Amino acid sequence: MKQHIRAFVDDYLGELVEGSAAIFAGAGLSVPAGYVDWRELIRPLSEELGLNIQLENDLVAVAQFHVNASGANRHKLHKAVIEAIAADNPPTANHKLLAKLPIQTWWTTNYDRLIENSLRAAGKIVDVKSAVPQLATTRPRRDATVYKMHGDVDRPDEAVATRDDFERYPKERGAFITALAGDLVSKTFLFLGFSFTDPNLDHVLTRVRLTFANNQRRHYAVFRTRTRLAGESDADFEHYRLRQTLVIEDLRRFGVRVLTVDHYAEITEFLQELVDRYKRRTVFVAASTADFGGWEQEEVNEFIQTLGRSLVSRGTRIASGLGAGIGDSLLSGALREVLQSNRTVDEALILRPFPRAMDGEDSAVLWETYRQEIISHAGIAVFLFGTKEVDGELRLADGMFREFEIARDQGVAVIPVGGTGGMAEVLAIDARDNWQAIVPELGDDAPGIIAGLMNRPEKPVELIEPMLQAIQILQGGKK
Known part of the structure; x- marks a missing residue:
């Protein structure tokens, strides 16, 4: 460019x-x-006058000439407009x-x-x-x-x-x-x-x-x-x-x-x-956890609250479905920053809480619609944790995998933070090994960036800075 x-x-x-x-x-x-452009629109009128439209520079004058020659009757001019433009x-x-x-x-x-x-x-x-x-x-x-x-x-x-x-x-x-x-x-x-x-x-x-x-x-x-x-x-x-x-x-x-x-x-x-670049000012945070990635719950809460505050403080808008175990902390951190700034809640947040009380086929359709709609607002999607509990067993969050698919289908740049474990780790491994297809927006540094986010730190808050750096690269536009 x-x-x-x-x-x-x-x-x-x-x-x-x-x-x-x-x-x-x-x-x-x-x-x-x-x-057609204006010249082509009035070409038939010009031909009626015996004028060569290619030699005319004052096209408004040609339209006037035709009206004059028609005794101030504008019917053919109106007809030319309709015939040239009426089709949708x-x-x-x-x-x-x-x-x-x-x-x-x-x-x-x-x-x-x-x-x-x-x-x-x-x-x-x-x-x-x-x-x-x-x-x-x-x-x-x-x-x-x-x-x-x-x-x-x-x-x-x-x-x-x-x-x-x-x-x-x-x-x-x-x-x-x-x-x-x-x-x-x-x-x-x-x-x-x-x-x-x-x-x-x-x-x-x-x-x-x-x-x-x-x-x-x-x-x-x-x-x-x-x-x-x-x-x-x-x-x-x-x-x-x-x-x-x-x-x-x-x-x-x-x-x-x-x-x-x-x-x-x-x-x-x-x-x-x-x-x-405008869409990348909105970051979709896909996160849910049933085991807090092996860290203490308080440590994860601090991590997610810090993420919410940090994104809003940098002028980024957060989109989220307020995933289980994560949503309250993300919302709390973001709102705390909003209240200390000149931004409104609508400028900083797009929230689509999932109605978890619904079951069956209707809920599946609704959740798919929710995911499609909320991700459409974003230009970047961050994936954290990704576990759920089913019948007392810890499982990977298949909903997060679907959100990852939707993001890529919509052209949204993705950042799977593998260091948080769960489905995010599975997605990160795939992104690292197939970076040209999955995370091309990060450029040639993509393998190193994704690999860095796969490292598990002593405390999850240590992942904030490398995450923000990756987001900043994407928000900075093409090089």
Whole structure:
């Protein structure tokens, strides 16, 4: 990964944690889903006018020309929007990755429904605002707000497309401009698939720049490095390459830093990195014990409480099913740290206590659902102990083995702490011997890290530091 993109990932990750990240999506984000860009959308209208769309740079003007030639009749323009966008094409990989991030604010000039559909598929409640009256209402318990500042395919008659529409925009849809200006001041935007030729956005950026001349918030935009097109002359290629350089430099005036990629696949790569690193801020602790690993119960309680305090103090969120013999101590340690910090319980803990009173087939289905759901929140899973008592006999916890399988299936990085014995030891042996398949996220140091955690210390609390070091490696991102 390029250094300037890695620096962006570090910065934007901080904004995600603070709840200050936002997205602005342009047509380029939707094209890979099978939708046409603005040039292709109005190509039929251009052909009716006898114009070569490839020679046109002011596409808004072309749309206006067609309306003028039709006697102010916008029917064909509306029809073009519907025919090009009405189908519910499936979201792209980039849409799905973005939907996994805790981004509450989304802006777009696109008419399609890819953003809201991807968010809903991720289980989020979405508040869509494509018309001014909608700005005055708030959907209860919303997870994300999507501002469609140029309208929606469901309302093609209100689509912002012509020169007249843009000229009337401040009067008829000025509330969107005000809302966007506020978000540009309070949030860090990532512009994806956007060309920065929208006159409304230009107006808003200028207003923000003039108001906050020396205190502009930094934003990011992604551009693909200009490459030579088939049949393009040297002179034309040099012209467009130079123009892109000048645009990138000009955007600095507005606090927008451009991330250049050679291939669009690089966008998917850094979005996946963002998802992985954000999820790794949540650690699932899989732990249960019937014999305390051969240590005294008080020693194990101290170990687990210290683990809970240490994780929360480092800004990590804990996910747990509060396993038998372990859960109370983990919760106590975590809550003690929460009460001494500025974090809320929800920010520090995800708890799914298992209903142990249930028996039979129903409980098996419920426990499987519980495990799948809680592990889905995490990016790292730590496995400790893993024993249970059945009919007076000590056995390995098969539930922990299932949690290990789920974690790997979901792409969650695993850390089996073999020094605690039980199922954790069985998992650690397998991870040490097959580290490239089981713990590749730890890199080439994985065998040594896992082996170190297999050592049984005199007191279990001595395992805290090597555990935290392994977690820190995973939370630090790819090298």
